[in-house]
Amino acid sequence: MKVLTAVDSFKGSIDSSEINRIIAKELENRGLEVIQKPLADGGEGTIDALIDAEIAERIECTVTGGLGEKITSYYAMMHDGTAVIEIAQICGLPMIPPNKRNPLYTTTYGVGEAIIHAIEHGAVNIVITLGGSATNDVGIGMLQALGVTITTPSHQSVLSGAAALEAITHIDFSTCITSNKDVSLTVITDVQNPLWGPDGATYIFGPQKGMTPDDLMQIEKQIQRLCTISPILQKYQDTPGAGAAGGLGAACLALGAQIFDGADWFMEKLQIKETIPQVDVVITGEGRLDSQTLSGKAPVSIARHAQHLNKSVIAIAGSIDTSLLPDFYESGIKSCLSVIPGIQTLEQAMSLSQVQKNISYISQQIASFLTWSKE
Known part of the structure; x- marks a missing residue:
C-alpha cells in the first residue's frame, strides 16, 4: 500500500x-x-515548505518589522526566478509579542522592502502570501516602501499603522517603482473577504489582532474614506481577497497583482x-x-x-x-x-x-x- x-x-x-x-x-x-x-496554503510556514521541498532557496534580507524596528527576515527564491514573500515572516502575529499587538501602529512597510530586495536579486515574479498578518493598514506601509506617493493635506508623508489612515488625503500610484520594472506580482490567500464591510478586513480580523470595538469603527470609517479618494482602491474594494492581511490584498491588486487561492497555488507548485x-x-x-x-x-x-x-x-x-x-x-x-x-x-x-x-x-x-x- x-x-x-x-x-x-x-x-x-x-x-x-x-x-x-x-x-x-x-x-x-x-x-x-x-x-x-509539505503542505501550506499561504499562511505561516508557506516558504519553509517550499524550501524543505527543495524547489526554492532561502534568501535573507533586512527589512522593517511590524513594529517599525529593523529585523532579519527571509523569503524563498524558486528556481524559475519566482520570489515568494511570506508576510507572516515580516509583519505577522508570531513576530510580535502579545502585549504589543495593535494594528493601529503595526506596518506592512517591510513587505515593500522585501519586494525591492527580491527584484534587486533577479526575481522576475513576486508572490506574496497574505496569511497571518498583524496589520490593518490597507498596505499603506508596503506602498510607501515601493514609492507610492501618500501624503497629508500639508503634503507630508504619513506615519505607520492604521491610526495614520485618517491623515491621508492623496494617493498617487504612478510613482511606484514597480511600474517601470519588468516584474509580475501575484498574491495568494485562503480568505475571500472584501476590503471593508461586515465581512471585511477590519471587522472580521481586527479583533484577533488587538483592536477594540471603538478601534474597529474608526478604522472602518477611514478605510471607506480612502476608497472615495483613491479610485483604484475603490475599484478593488469588493474583490474577494481584497480584505486579506488587513487590506494588503487590495493594495496589491491596485499594483496590478493577480490573486489566487493559496491551497491551489501551493498544490500546483508541489x-x-x-x-x-x-x-x-x-x-x-x-x-x-x-x-x-x-x-x-x-x-x-x-x-x-x-x-x-x-x-x-x-x-x-x-x-x-x-x-x-x-x-x-x-x-x-x-x-x-x-x-x-x-x-x-x-x-x-x-x-x-x-x-x-x-x-x-x-x-x-x-x-x-x-x-x-x-x-
Whole structure:
C-alpha cells in the first residue's frame, strides 16, 4: 500500500515537514510505502515548505518589522526566478509579542522592502502570501516602501499603522517603482473577504489582532474614506481577497497583482494533485479542523480532489470541531482523528516535544489500521 502524507503545520508548535517525517517513519516501520509532501496554503510556514521541498532557496534580507524596528527576515527564491514573500515572516502575529499587538501602529512597510530586495536579486515574479498578518493598514506601509506617493493635506508623508489612515488625503500610484520594472506580482490567500464591510478586513480580523470595538469603527470609517479618494482602491474594494492581511490584498491588486487561492497555488507548485493518483490513501490535516478548514484551506482542497479519484483521505488535527463532521465527510475526508490521546493542557499540547509524541501516537494507530488485513 502506498500513502501520501501532506499535513499542514500545527501553527505555533510544529512545521509541516516535521509532521510528515514523523508520520512517514511510523508508517514505513509497518512496511507501508510513503510519499511525503509539505503542505501550506499561504499562511505561516508557506516558504519553509517550499524550501524543505527543495524547489526554492532561502534568501535573507533586512527589512522593517511590524513594529517599525529593523529585523532579519527571509523569503524563498524558486528556481524559475519566482520570489515568494511570506508576510507572516515580516509583519505577522508570531513576530510580535502579545502585549504589543495593535494594528493601529503595526506596518506592512517591510513587505515593500522585501519586494525591492527580491527584484534587486533577479526575481522576475513576486508572490506574496497574505496569511497571518498583524496589520490593518490597507498596505499603506508596503506602498510607501515601493514609492507610492501618500501624503497629508500639508503634503507630508504619513506615519505607520492604521491610526495614520485618517491623515491621508492623496494617493498617487504612478510613482511606484514597480511600474517601470519588468516584474509580475501575484498574491495568494485562503480568505475571500472584501476590503471593508461586515465581512471585511477590519471587522472580521481586527479583533484577533488587538483592536477594540471603538478601534474597529474608526478604522472602518477611514478605510471607506480612502476608497472615495483613491479610485483604484475603490475599484478593488469588493474583490474577494481584497480584505486579506488587513487590506494588503487590495493594495496589491491596485499594483496590478493577480490573486489566487493559496491551497491551489501551493498544490500546483508541489505537484500534489499529480501525486494523489499514485497512492491508495492520503493523510492530511492541520492544527485545528473547523469552519475555516472548510472555507478552502489545504486539507479540504486535497480531500475534494482525492474524492474525485475515489481515494481515501484521513485527516489529523490537534482539535476538531465535531459539529462539522458531516461537512468534513461530504468534502471527501473519510476519517477525522485527533492526535491527542488523553487529557492535556493547551500548553502541554502545544509544546514541541509533546506534539511530536502525539503525532507519533496517531501515526502508529493509522499504520495499524492500514496494515490490519496483512496481520
